[in-house]
Amino acid sequence: MRSFVCQNERSNKFWRIERSGASYTVYFGRIGTGGRSLTKWFRSAEECERQAERIIAQKLKKGYLEEISLFVSLEDDRRLYLGSAMEIGQEEAPHPQFKRHFRHTIYSDWNHAHSPFGSPEGAGTLRALEELYLRWGHGAVSDDFPQLLLERDWDLFYVPPLQVAESDVAKLLNGPRLDRQSNAELLLANDRVLIASALGQIKIEGVVRPALKRGALLALERMDALFRLSGDSNGLAERAQIARDLAAFHRLA
Structure with missing residues (x-):
């Protein structure tokens, strides 16, 4: 409510x-x-x-x-909110800071077509984050978490979101194949991991590393360019919502 x-x-x-x-x-x-x-x-x-x-x-x-209630107990704020991917939609699962700042149904409804945790890559990223936190506790996530997950754990080529303009994305799509899947599929997988990494850290720990936040915001821009080039306008409003919510979140790790 x-x-x-x-x-x-x-x-x-x-x-x-x-x-x-x-x-x-x-x-x-x-x-x-x-x-x-x-x-x-x-x-x-x-x-x-x-x-x-x-x-x-x-x-x-x-x-x-x-x-908006601005009070979160110190005990609740310091907890790690860990739960299996299937529990993400439950009320007790996300960190209070996540529930406060990310209210749209795309964050809690995994059946939503544009949920950041609803895709296989998004869900897999969240599971990997939870395993990392279970092993190492607070501060477990590093700036290179998305790259390590893609390259080391999933054996996929990492494409950092350094060039997100539509013309740059078009060059990537029309260039040599970078991995076993198409470049479009590879970029989409990369961007989903980058977005879920930032939101997943907030969901679990209530803070986000600045580098992960920047990477996710750039990934959202690149994803918009990717969908525009494919003539697909689906998810535009949802990605804009995620970008606004993430940009307005300032609790940094």
């Missing part, structure tokens, strides 16, 4: 919204009263999410401010 308030000389109101599958319920009224509630149903969870985000934007434009 997300909660908003509008308090000024003419207003003293609350407004809350709770999504559940293909429906959402809003609770609203004067602060200090029980208020009223209204539930709306949609054809799909995706449509419900879009409409919920639309109405939230309208409330923010009218002057409502979101209430």
Whole structure:
């Protein structure tokens, strides 16, 4: 549930919204009263999410401010939040900092087409991170984790996101094959690992290494270029959401 308030000389109101599958319920009224509630149903969870985000934007434009709890206990903040890949969607699985900053359903719903942990590469990256943390504890992740995972563990060619402009990506796609799979498939695998590495560290430890954050943001740019070149616009809004959320996250390791 997300909660908003509008308090000024003419207003003293609350407004809350709770999504559940293909429906959402809003609770609203004067602060200090029980208020009223209204539930709306949609054809799909995706449509419900879009409409919920639309109405939230309208409330923010009218002057409502979101209430966000800024308190996380020291004990909870220092814990490592480890769980199998199948448990990622459970409420207790992610670190509190992850739950606070990454609220979109793409982070918790592994069936979402554009979830950073929903692809084989994303899920595999998270599992590898968990194994690393189980063995070494806090600070287990290094800047070269994505490269080591791809080259040493998965025997794939590592393509660092140094050139992410569409023209540069086109050169890579049309150049000599770099690995056993096509260059397009290789770039996509690399970018999925880079993105999941940064988000996975936040999910487990509540912080992110600056190099992993930069790599993920560049990977998102390169992935956009890759999909544009293929004429596929799917996932554009979701990647933009991930980029905004990650760019706004400033708890660095």
